[in-house]
Amino acid sequence: MRLRSLARRVRRRGAAPVVLLYHRVAEAASDPQLLCVTPEHFAEHVEVVAENYEPIRLGDLVAALRAGEPPSQAVAITFDDGYADNLGAAKPVLERNGVPATVFVASGWMGGDRMYWWDELEFLLLRPGRLPPVLELEIGSDILRRQLGEDEVYTREAAAARSGWTVLDRHDPGPRQHIYRELCALLRTLEERARERILDSFRSTGVRDDVPDGKPRPMTVDELRRLADGDLVDIGAHTITHPTLSKLGPDKQRAEIAGSKQQLERALDRPIASFAYPYGGATDFDKTTTLIVRDAGFDHACANVSTRLGPSTDAYRLPRVLVRDCGGRELAQTLADLEASAFV
Numbered sequence: 406m407r408l409r410s411l412a413r414r415v416r417r418r419g420a421a422p423v424v425l426l427y428h429r430v431a432e433a434a435s436d437p438q439l440l441c442v443t444p445e446h447f448a449e450h451v452e453v454v455a456e457n458y459e460p461i462r463l464g465d466l467v468a469a470l471r472a473g474e475p476p477s478q479a480v481a482i483t484f485d486d487g488y489a490d491n492l493g494a495a496k497p498v499l500e501r502n503g504v505p506a507t508v509f510v511a512s513g514w515m516g517g518d519r520m521y522w523w524d525e526l527e528f529l530l531l532r533p534g535r536l537p538p539v540l541e542l543e544i545g546s547d548i549l550r551r552q553l554g555e556d557e558v559y560t561r562e563a564a565a566a567r568s569g570w571t572v573l574d575r576h577d578p579g580p581r582q583h584i585y586r587e588l589c590a591l592l593r594t595l596e597e598r599a600r601e602r603i604l605d606s607f608r609s610t611g612v613r614d615d616v617p618d619g620k621p622r623p624m625t626v627d628e629l630r631r632l633a634d635g636d637l638v639d640i641g642a643h644t645i646t647h648p649t650l651s652k653l654g655p656d657k658q659r660a661e662i663a664g665s666k667q668q669l670e671r672a673l674d675r676p677i678a679s680f681a682y683p684y685g686g687a688t689d690f691d692k693t694t695t696l697i698v699r700d701a702g703f704d705h706a707c708a709n710v711s712t713r714l715g716p717s718t719d720a721y722r723l724p725r726v727l728v729r730d731c732g733g734r735e736l737a738q739t740l741a742d743l744e745a746s747a748f749v
């Protein structure tokens with residue numbers, strides 16, 4: 406059918422290898438960061454990769470790149486952060502289709518009772534509940550004051566009406582979305598202690614409705630072991646606390662990078678060879694970071710820059726195509742579009 410003919414067209418020309426980047430496989434009441442791919446769509450994606458491409462382990466793809474012989478149809482699947490749903494929702498689909506994947510885990514979040522900070526911020530602001538009419542947060546020596554206005558009480562109906570909002574939207578439908586956007590940009594740049602202080606002062610301000618559905622959460626150590634069990638899923642490191650590495654000095658970067666490797670190796674009793682930069686954009690890590698990653702003993706590292714791999718790809722800056730929630734047909738089209746600049 407159309408999917409197959411698309412893939413055939415790509416095959417004829419010899420498609421460049423691609424690394425896909427996922428975060429969660431889940432249905433969510435809201436998803437402002439666009440991190441979720443539904444289980445149904447994820448199954449379609451894996452089928453497209455299994456049937457029309459050459460699924461490959463990330464480590465094997467890097468070895469082939471170094472040898473100058475990258476397989477033309479190669480697609481490697483990766484996940485960032487270490488969400489529990491990677492075990493419950495993603496691994497069975499990968500197993501059913503015999504498709505390998507690498508999961509990058511921010512080791513310090515593992516097994517804790519905290520949500521990742523961006524998820525907690527979403528639950529504090531964008532889920533039903535009540536906040537004070539004027540939100541006051543201590544940020545360093547400053548106080549951030551924001552009027553909640555009519556968003557002080559956020560009913561289930563109001564939250565549901567705006568549940569489709571994401572950070573990619575140009576318009577913020579209310580103060581809660583605006584404050585969420587503002588705080589995301591701020592917390593992303595802070596070290597864990599400063600970030601926690603702000604979240605702590607936030608936690609004590611409001612009253613939130615109970616969340617009946619499962620909250621997104623980092624996996625436990627036991628779940629990590631079950632995820633790594635078998636020969637399809639590799640585990641990679643993603644720092645301890647998920648900082649913006651370029652904002653840290655070399656010593657702190659080293660502690661985050663080498664520390665996450667040690668924690669995961671201790672938990673799994675096996676070497677960890679892959680690393681992914683938190684956030685992964687061009688300004689989220691720098692030359693010092695890539696040197697530290699190499700010195701720490703990693704074989705390769707992934708960024709979050711949406712392009713194909715090519716002959717000059719640096720193994721410590723592997724580009725990845727961020728996958729949003731879409732059907733299999735749309736993913737096939739994305740892969741076909743990338744083919745425009747095939748590996749030669």
Ligand SMILES: [Zn+2]
Pocket residue numbers: 485486643647682683684
């Ligand atoms: Zn991440």
